[in-house]
Amino acid sequence: MALLEIKGLEAKVGERQILNGIDLTVNAGEVHAIMGPNGSGKSTLAQVLAGRELYQVTGGQVLYDGKDLLAMPPEDRAREGIFLAFQYPVEIPGVSNMYFLKAALNTVRKHRGLPELDAMDFLNLVREKMKLMEMEQTLLNRPVNTGFSGGEKKRNEIFQMAVLEPRLAILDETDSGLDIDALRTVAGGVNALRSPERSMVVVTHYQRLLNYIVPDFVHVLSEGRIVKSGGKELALQLEESGYAGLGIYDEGEAA
Amino acid sequence: MAVAEQTGVWLEYFTRQQPAAPWVQALREAAFQRFSEVGFPTTHDEEWRFTNVSRIAGQASGFAYPASPHSNIPEEAQQYLGNHAAIGRNPFVALNTAFLNEVRFVRVPRGTVREDPIEISWEAEAAGSAPGVFHPRTLIVVGAEAQCTIVETYSGSGAYFTNAVTEVVAGDGAVIDHYKVQRESPEAFHIATMHATLGRSANFSSLSVALGGALARNDANVTLSEGTDATLNGLYIVNGRQHIDNHTEIDHAKPHGTSHELYKGILDGKATAVFNGRIVVRKDAQKTDSKQTNKNLVLSDEAVINTKPELQIFADDVRCTHGATIGQLDAEALFYLQSRGIGKNQARSLLTYAFAQELIDRVKVQSLKDRLEAVLFEKFHDYGG
Incomplete structure (x- = not known):
């Protein structure tokens, strides 16, 4: 059975229709890249899957592990194993990274029928995962994402993913704003989490990230629809010819 | 209600007081005189526009006045008491002064450092069937170059009216870390004024935490001298039908003073809150640096906050910034x-x-x-x- 099945998904924000019937099936262990120009609906798809209320689903269906995903509040989706690495991780002054992550991990563990981790076990776990992401341990004691550099924020996302061990990871433009060294570290962290039980949906504008996180499938999104699907070579083709080569333009540009 | 009607019952309480030393008696009488003239404020008074105290004024006949013990005020308080919190400015200060009786008097001699926090706790106890009325008075005198930490706590149970006044006098170079925690009962009325007169290069930092009371009003006033550094912070958290009013006044009387002010409010239910932050920079007070911030988190549709900065700047070489936010x-x-x-x-x-x-x-x-x-x-x- 597919882990994620998206059928004819439509969504809008305010009065603006953004997704116009997305069909996508992701099986366990697969990595799917979603590419597309600005305004094509990539990030909207990512946010809708994670349950952002800002977007209103106007049609279609999403099954996650056979369950109706769209009926679940965001926290239940997370507990069921969905993780969204944000394009713009949110700064939350006053809440320490450590407290936040411990609360999150223990909620998720409880849901999976695992015992809550005590402070010591938690610390050992996060130390190990921080090493993987080459993160300074002092980041743990700082408020969530507050005053973090762009690179630190993105690392923090993948670090959280490593701690929470999702079944379906959705990476929303995780490469944006990263220099090549940070990109290697972040991609290394993501690759270390690849496993036959874990699926990934990697949303990106540029092919660059896919040199490091090599996808099994590539889908090109335009005007809220998947217009082309293929293997990893499709990303390379896009790199050469650009979206225009497929007859796709940024929203608002003359077609 | 006419002023005479309101004050009549207070006159009865006033005359029932135990006699005190002549100088205390003189303070009481001048204060009661003042209170009799002005009575309780109404919402027509600009200072009280959003805080209606008619529930206090109207309930006067219903208060139980606790039997007052003999006055315990030491002679050396005479040179300070009533010289900082002015009876002319606030009828409640006048009322408190008219009932001067028990004074918590903290003295930190010049050059001494008190490591342990000095706890001043006022607990309102039920005075029988009718709501009690209390006039806590605190006097804190910190000598030059002395240092201390003060924690004032107000609490109680049931219905009562606490009308508190705190005077702080800081010598040159004194360092004072002051906290006020207001955890009155949900039915209580709490009206309080703190006035701090700060010496040259003194450093005064105050945090007011207001959590309780059906109706609470907190006035925090500081007068700065040359090079004084003053911080007035506040946190108010209200729910249900609570009302909290924070009025602050930072008076830069002399040059090179610095003041920082951060008041944050959290409002839920049908609660209402007021923040009024007055900053005065007098003509002499050049090179003043003052920053005021008021932030409010409103968690319900029905809670209401009125926030107002009030800058009165008479000097020309100063930096004053202020900002207020209201958000969810x-x-x-x-x-x-x-x-x-x-x-x-x-x-x-x-x-x-x-x-x-x-x-x-x-x-x-x-x-x-x-x-x-x-x-x-x-x-x-x-x-x-």
Whole structure:
């Protein structure tokens, strides 16, 4: 059975229709890249899957592990194993990274029928995962994402993913704003989490990230629809010819 | 209600007081005279526009006046008492002074450092069937170059009216860390004025935490001298039908003074709150540096906040900034927390707590910090549920 099945998904924000019937099936262990120009609906798809209320689903269906995903509040989706690495991780002054992550991990563990981790076990776990992401341990004691550099924020996302061990990871433009060294570290962290039980949906504008996180499938999104699907070579083709080569333009540009 | 009607019953209480030393008697009489002339303020008074005290004024005949013990005021308080919190400015200060009786008097001699926090706790006890009335008076005199930490706590149970006045006198170069924790009962009326007169290069930092009371008004006033550094912070958290009014006045009387002010409010239910921050920079007070911020988190549709900065600047070479915000919980932050598995209610209480955290983090007395964290945790846990 597919882990994620998206059928004819439509969504809008305010009065603006953004997704116009997305069909996508992701099986366990697969990595799917979603590419597309600005305004094509990539990030909207990512946010809708994670349950952002800002977007209103106007049609279609999403099954996650056979369950109706769209009926679940965001926290239940997370507990069921969905993780969204944000394009713009949110700064939350006053809440320490450590407290936040411990609360999150223990909620998720409880849901999976695992015992809550005590402070010591938690610390050992996060130390190990921080090493993987080459993160300074002092980041743990700082408020969530507050005053973090762009690179630190993105690392923090993948670090959280490593701690929470999702079944379906959705990476929303995780490469944006990263220099090549940070990109290697972040991609290394993501690759270390690849496993036959874990699926990934990697949303990106540029092919660059896919040199490091090599996808099994590539889908090109335009005007809220998947217009082309293929293997990893499709990303390379896009790199050469650009979206225009497929007859796709940024929203608002003359077609 | 006519002033005479209101004050009549207070006259009865006034005459029932035990006699005190002649100088105390003189203070009481001048103050009662003043109170009899002006009576309780109404919402027509600019200072009281958003705070209606008719519930206090109207209930006068219903208060039980506790039997007053003999006055305990030491002679050496004479040179300070009533010289800082002015009876002419606020009828409640006049009323408190008219009933001068028990004074908590803290003296820190010149050059001494008091390591342990000085705790001043006022607890309103039930005075029988009718609501009691209390006039707590605190006098804190800190000598030049002396240093201390003061924690004032107000609490009680049942219905009562607490009308408190605190005077702080800081010598040159004194360092004072002051906290006021107001945890009155849900039915209580709490009216309080603090006035701090600060010496040259003194450093005064005050945090007011207001949590309780049906109706509460907190006036915090400071007068700065040359090179004085004053911080007035406040945290007010109201729910249900609570009303809290914070009025502050920072008077830069001399040059090179610095003042920082951060008041944060959390409002839920049908609660109402007021923040009025007056900053006066007198003609002499060149090179004043003053910053005022008021931030409000409004968790319900029906809660109301009135916030107003009031800058009176008579010097030309100064820097004064002010800003006020009124907002709700950040939807993006909520979603971020939820997307990690944290339930919506827990996420809400976490973010509410975080809003208050900025001020709690500045509490330097560990035992107080722990106490406040526990209180807030419990409070917001309820909000979340």
